[in-house]
Amino acid sequence: MKAGKLSNKHTKAPTHSSAGKKIAERSPLIPKTLSYTQLEFIAILALIGIFILLFVWFTLQNDQRIFQYYIFAVMTTLVFSGVLKAVGAYRRAGIALGGSIVIFAAVLYITKDTFEKDAARQDTIAKLQSTIARQKTDNKELTDDLASANRKVANLLNQNIKIFTYRPNGKPMQEAQVKYLGEHGELIAHSESNAGWHIIPYKDLADDTAIWVTVDPASVPAERRTGDIGIDRFIYKIKPLELKLYLRDKGWR
Amino acid sequence: MRKAGWISLLALPFFSLIAGPDIAPAQSGSAIALPDGFTNLSVTALLATGPDDRRGARAMFWEQVALLPPNARMRVTGSLVKMLKAASEQRQKIEIAATLGSAGAPWTTPTLNADVTWIYSAYRQTNNENMKAMLDYALQNAAGLYRDGIHDYNTDKLARVAQAPAKLAAMADKFPKSRYAENAGFYVGPALVKTYLFKDSRGIALINDANAAFERYIKRTENDEFTKREYLAAGYFFRALDGLITGNVAETKDWLNRGLSKFTDDDKIYIYQLFPSPDPALVLDDFLPAHKVFATTLRFLNAHPNASDKDQTQLLAAIRTIR
Numbered sequence: 001m002k003a004g005k006l007s008n009k010h011t012k013a014p015t016h017s018s019a020g021k022k023i024a025e026r027s028p029l030i031p032k033t034l035s036y037t038q039l040e041f042i043a044i045l046a047l048i049g050i051f052i053l054l055f056v057w058f059t060l061q062n063d064q065r066i067f068q069y070y071i072f073a074v075m076t077t078l079v080f081s082g083v084l085k086a087v088g089a090y091r092r093a094g095i096a097l098g099g100s101i102v103i104f105a106a107v108l109y110i111t112k113d114t115f116e117k118d119a120a121r122q123d124t125i126a127k128l129q130s131t132i133a134r135q136k137t138d139n140k141e142l143t144d145d146l147a148s149a150n151r152k153v154a155n156l157l158n159q160n161i162k163i164f165t166y167r168p169n170g171k172p173m174q175e176a177q178v179k180y181l182g183e184h185g186e187l188i189a190h191s192e193s194n195a196g197w198h199i200i201p202y203k204d205l206a207d208d209t210a211i212w213v214t215v216d217p218a219s220v221p222a223e224r225r226t227g228d229i230g231i232d233r234f235i236y237k238i239k240p241l242e243l244k245l246y247l248r249d250k251g252w253r
Numbered sequence: 254m255r256k257a258g259w260i261s262l263l264a265l266p267f268f269s270l271i272a273g274p275d276i277a278p279a280q281s282g283s284a285i286a287l288p289d290g291f292t293n294l295s296v297t298a299l300l301a302t303g304p305d306d307r308r309g310a311r312a313m314f315w316e317q318v319a320l321l322p323p324n325a326r327m328r329v330t331g332s333l334v335k336m337l338k339a340a341s342e343q344r345q346k347i348e349i350a351a352t353l354g355s356a357g358a359p360w361t362t363p364t365l366n367a368d369v370t371w372i373y374s375a376y377r378q379t380n381n382e383n384m385k386a387m388l389d390y391a392l393q394n395a396a397g398l399y400r401d402g403i404h405d406y407n408t409d410k411l412a413r414v415a416q417a418p419a420k421l422a423a424m425a426d427k428f429p430k431s432r433y434a435e436n437a438g439f440y441v442g443p444a445l446v447k448t449y450l451f452k453d454s455r456g457i458a459l460i461n462d463a464n465a466a467f468e469r470y471i472k473r474t475e476n477d478e479f480t481k482r483e484y485l486a487a488g489y490f491f492r493a494l495d496g497l498i499t500g501n502v503a504e505t506k507d508w509l510n511r512g513l514s515k516f517t518d519d520d521k522i523y524i525y526q527l528f529p530s531p532d533p534a535l536v537l538d539d540f541l542p543a544h545k546v547f548a549t550t551l552r553f554l555n556a557h558p559n560a561s562d563k564d565q566t567q568l569l570a571a572i573r574t575i576r
Contacts, residue, residue, distance in 0.1 A: 217390075218393070219483070222406055223538070
């Protein structure tokens with residue numbers, strides 16, 4: 001509003017207006033003296049408005065900081081020039097142009113370090129944010145992997161153990177009996193003797209369990225020994241958890 | 254360290270029993286308490302022994318018991334059975350039953366008949382398969398029952414072989430739902446045949462007894478009196494072979510034909526020897542397809558109408574071709 005009053009006062013001064021006409025007559029491109037008409041005032045305000053909009057727009061665009069900086073410098077130059085013009089410091093176009101260049105250069109010079117530091121800081125922040133984001137992603141992947149691994153381990157550990165008892169020729173050894181130590185003492189694995197497999201449920205196992213294979217004395221002919229049996233070979237599978245024992249004893253085929 | 258500690262703990266009750274001042278006559282009041290203390294401590298030590306050493310610890314317990322005088326031995330076992338009856342925890346019951354079942358020699362107590370009857374009753378009542386198996390395991394190892402009879406059967410001494418049939422019959426008759434009853438029922442026949450072939454003074458009457466035992470076993474098995482029928486085909490086969498001992502080949506053929514029509518090759522017959530003999534050359538020791546065994550033996554008898562148990566080498570050679 002103050003600038004408006006000043007501009008009105010200047011536009012009404014006949015000397016300024018007639019001096020401007022004289023300069024215009026001498027140089028049609030650059031007038032020697034400047035008058036501050038209402039139109040000029042509105043134009044400057046409009047330019048400031050445009051530059052403010054540009055400044056805001058570039059500010060919102062995080063990656064356009066250099067343009068944002070130049071817009072800021074131009075806008076500052078414009079404001080200073082407008083003020084200087086309003087207070088009558090600029091009486092001639094050459095001074096106004098030169099003054100504007102000086103102001104623009106001064107603004108650049110004064111704010112350059114700050115801008116560069118800020119730019120560097122912004123870059124650092126951006127890099128850090130990018131690193132944090134990447135690490136968050138990595139962490140999530142790691143957490144997912146860990147959870148998946150935990151599930152796999154739990155599934156592995158929680159498996160029932162299936163033990164196959166075969167003769168060396170691969171036929172089921174029906175006399176074999178699988179025993180183990182569970183929470184409730186010595187237990188006999190549930191078995192399907194014709195198929196030669198025995199199941200030990202995970203939930204029944206003691207922490208320090210032991211599993212052993214014996215000959216079921218009720219299933220072995222009286223003439224045969226019912227002592228310990230030897231392992232001819234074995235196959236151990238993790239998934240599903242299976243132990244295939246190929247067993248032999250003296251006299252067994 | 255833990256293993257050694259608990260295993261050595263097993264020795265403590267033993268030493269306290271044999272070296273303590275209370276190793277008094279069995280009749281005294283203080284002596285009655287001793288086996289209970291011994292077994293209590295032993296069972297506690299057994300339960301605390303890790304799985305790796307549990308079986309060894311049981312063997313050690315029985316080795317210690319074996320060093321005691323017979324009376325003390327029986328009282329300790331009696332105390333163990335008493336503890337089995339009183340145990341409230343399943344793991345304790347199972348451990349005691351497993352310990353009784355793993356005794357190197359058949360166990361006995363001052364009240365054996367009542368004890369084995371109680372174990373069989375508990376075996377019938379429980380629905381827990383493990384408990385069932387362990388109680389059955391303890392039962393078959395009692396003196397005068399299955400394992401005792403099999404040990405006698407497997408010796409080469411007539412006096413002991415002659416005791417086997419009664420022990421095996423006791424197991425089959427008193428405890429028919431035990432998993433060992435069918436085995437026992439079957440082996441009564443071979444034990445009588447072995448007694449005869451070992452020249453028992455009762456002579457050929459033993460073969461008649463063996464025939465009756467085989468037939469009774471077959472009938473009971475076919476009536477599902479036992480829990481399994483693993484020896485049924487063998488029952489027919491060895492009943493048939495008895496005819497060769499008495500010179501009744503027609504009877505042998507009759508039983509072989511019955512077996513031939515009843516069994517397939519999915520059924521197996523375990524043949525250790527055709528007739529008990531100390532000759533290792535006559536040992537077959539194999540499971541063979543039942544139908545082929547009946548058919549081969551019949552073919553052999555058709556080719557040798559006057560065959561007897563003296564011709565077992567040739568018959569065995571024919572049966573070996575089945576393999």
